[in-house]
Every structure is written in C-alpha cells, then in structure tokens.
Amino acid sequence: MNIKRGILLLLLASGLMVSAQDKAKMQNYQARLSALITKVAEAPTDNERYLASEEAVQLLAEALEEEDSEEWRWQLPSYVSVLTSPDKLFRIFTWAVVRDNGEFECFGAVQFYNEKEEYYEHLLLHDKSEEIMNREESVLSADQWLGAVYQDIIQTTSGSHTYYTLLGWNGVDNLTERKIIEPVYIRNGVPQFGAPLFRRMRNQRRVVLEYSNNAVVNLSYETQYVQEVERKREKVKGTNRYQTVEKVKEHKEQMIIFDEVEPQVPGMEGLFQYYVPSGTEQAYAFVDGKWELRNGAQGRLSDKKLNKEFAPLPKHTPSYNFDR
Numbered sequence: 001m002n003i004k005r006g007i008l009l010l011l012l013a014s015g016l017m018v019s020a021q022d023k024a025k026m027q028n029y030q031a032r033l034s035a036l037i038t039k040v041a042e043a044p045t046d047n048e049r050y051l052a053s054e055e056a057v058q059l060l061a062e063a064l065e066e067e068d069s070e071e072w073r074w075q076l077p078s079y080v081s082v083l084t085s086p087d088k089l090f091r092i093f094t095w096a097v098v099r100d101n102g103e104f105e106c107f108g109a110v111q112f113y114n115e116k117e118e119y120y121e122h123l124l125l126h127d128k129s130e131e132i133m134n135r136e137e138s139v140l141s142a143d144q145w146l147g148a149v150y151q152d153i154i155q156t157t158s159g160s161h162t163y164y165t166l167l168g169w170n171g172v173d174n175l176t177e178r179k180i181i182e183p184v185y186i187r188n189g190v191p192q193f194g195a196p197l198f199r200r201m202r203n204q205r206r207v208v209l210e211y212s213n214n215a216v217v218n219l220s221y222e223t224q225y226v227q228e229v230e231r232k233r234e235k236v237k238g239t240n241r242y243q244t245v246e247k248v249k250e251h252k253e254q255m256i257i258f259d260e261v262e263p264q265v266p267g268m269e270g271l272f273q274y275y276v277p278s279g280t281e282q283a284y285a286f287v288d289g290k291w292e293l294r295n296g297a298q299g300r301l302s303d304k305k306l307n308k309e310f311a312p313l314p315k316h317t318p319s320y321n322f323d324r
Contacts, residue, residue, distance in 0.1 A: 026072045029063035034077055037095060041079040046099050053097045053107050057124060060093060064111050064122040083153040083166070089113040090164050090184070090191075094125070094149045102174035106147030114189045123191065129170065137203045140193040146206070148180045152221050154256070156197075158289030161185050163195060165291070167219055167256065172210070175273040179219040181207035181256060181284070181291075199290040207284075210272040211261045217277055219258040224283070225250060255294070256284040 036059065039052035063069055070091065074082045080095040094108035106129075111122040127147030132138055140146060148168030156163050166182040183195040183206065194205030211217050230247045259277040268274040284291040 022066070022068065025066065026063065026069065029059065029066075030072075030074060030076065033059055033063070037077050037080045040095060040097055041077070049097050049099075053095070056095075057107055057109070060109050061122065061124060064109065070111055070113075070120045081149050081151065083150055085153055085164050086155045087162065089162075090153075090186075092150060092153070092166070094147075094168070096147075096149050096171065098171065102171075104147075104171040104173070106145075106149060106170060110142060110191050112186055112191055115186070116189050129172075135208045136206055138194060139205060142191060142193075145193060146180065146182070146208070148178070148182065150182075151219075154221050154286075156286050156289075158197065163197060165197070165256075167221060169219075171213070173213075175213060176210050176275075177213045177215075177217075178211075179209040179217055179258065181219070181258075183291075197289075197291050198284075199287075199292045201293075207258075209258065209261050211275040211277075212264070212273050215261075215276040217259045217261060218281075219256070221254070221256050223252060223254045224257055225252050253285055255286075256291070258282055 033056055036052045036056040040049050040056060043049045043052055063072075070088070074093075076082060080093060082091070082093050084091045089112060091111040092108065093110075094106060096104050096106050098104055106125070106127045108125040109122050110125060111120060113120050123142040125145045125147070126143050128140075128144045129147045132140065132144065132146055135146060138146075148166070148170045150166045150168040152167040154165040154167075156165065162185060164184045166180075166184060168180045168182060170178040170180070172178055182193060183197045184191055184193050185195055186192070196202070196205055198204045198207070209217055209219070230249055232245050232247065233242045234245045235242050258281070260280045260282050261275045262278040263269055263271070263274050264276045265274055283294040285294055286292070
C-alpha cells in the first residue's frame, strides 16, 4: 500500500471516529433531554416541573452549541414540539409548563442560519405573553415572545425574503386558550417574530385567536376543497331590469384554515372566556407574497378534523390539552 493511500485511509478512519463520537454525544443529549421533558409534563409539583424545564433549556442550549447540531434528527417525547423548515435553515423547539392553578408558560429555543456570519446559531425563547399589549401588531424578538407550542411550519417567500409562518397553541389558564398564526423571518441575523404579510390588514403582523377553554377551535394548514360565492349583476332576459345572481365556485387549494371566534353572549366583546366558534370557517391563502383572507371560504371536507392533533399530554388541570 503506497504512502498516499495509507494517509487517506488514516484520515477516513479518523473522520469516522469523530463522527461516531459526535453521534454518541448527541444521543447522550437526546436521552437526557427526553428525561427532563418527561419530568416537565409529569412531575407532580410546580417546583419540580419548572426546575426540569430550566435544566432542559440549559441542556438544549449546550447541545445546540455542538458543531453540526443543526443536522441532528431529534427524537424527543411528544410533549415537546421540534419543527424544521423545508430549507433546513430554521428550527424551533417549544414546550409548555403548566402550573397547578392551570396557567401556562412556554419555553424553547430557535436555531437558525446566519447568512452574514455563515454559521448556525441559536437563541432561547422567553415567554412574555402577559406583558405584550398589542398582540396582533407588535414586532417581537426571542427575548419578548408571544409564547406558544407550535404544531406546523410553512415556508414562503415574499420579494427577496424567506418567511416561516408558524401555527401554534397556548393553554393560557383555566378560562381561555389561544391559537396563533405567527410569521417569522431573519432580519440582520436575528429572528423577528411578526411580519406584515396579511393583505388588507396594514398593521397586522400575526393572527391571535383567544377563546373559552371549553371550546374547540380548529387551525391547520392543508389542502381543502373550498366554496366561494361570486355575486354578479345580470340583466333579466327580456327586460330592462337587473338582478344579483350568486354563483358558487369550488376549487382545491392549500391554505391556513381556522374557525372564526366571537362572543357567545352579546356585549361580551373583549372577554375571551366567552368566545366560541361562530360556525364560520376562515382561510388564508398565500398569493403574490401575502396571506390573503378568503372571506366566505368554506371547507368541503367537513367530515375531516381540520387541525393536526398535538400529542396527548398528562393533565394537571382540565385545560392541559394540546388537542384543543
């Protein structure tokens, strides 16, 4: 065997050893994180759940510092959501801690590719839900985050920007829950939560549906058959009169579809514990770089549950349920 071939084989063997060591290290992180996340969901007291969550945050941050950690395919308990964008440049981890009184607080981290610096970095997410006043209009950061456990990620482009629209849920407390449509994009090397992608809604940067925790509100991204009513004025045959004619058009389209919510009792506007589905479905389709609201759209697949189910979780309180 010549010297060059020997050196090549030595380098390959060395590379395989490093790769095996890296794999073992990431498997160790995964096992430890799995145990902590299980404690977050199943520990009997507030103190134990929060302690486990804090340890999980620190351990996840340590794992994300590892070289090539963005390539690791995490296999964690269903109590934590791990979403990776189709372009592999954005990944987000989220979970919730539920207090004994039924209040939720969300935790997590975002890992993303910094094009300017040409490497992957991460930021921890800090739930400031109760401090954010204009929830649908605010531009937020990882340090000031409208907490949620995300169930889906949709990658789109608008102009030269790539956006990641997240669909999420927050159990809030014993009175209300939230569903959230949250666009995110990387600006100046930092993730920005909230973007003006909603056509005809100038200041809206996200959609927040808050409603009674006794209600079930659907939110999903999927292909649906929809019906749209088109109204036209047509001349009545043989007369000079005109009448409005309604024509129902039906087509199949991929969209964000969700239940409209409204107060169950008149005069309760703004008291979200009284909000329930109105019986009308709303839909956002991505058209020419914007999410366009399709008023009057109605899903035809009424026998199909519209939202993907979150994994069932242990319930410390009646509101601890990702299936809502």
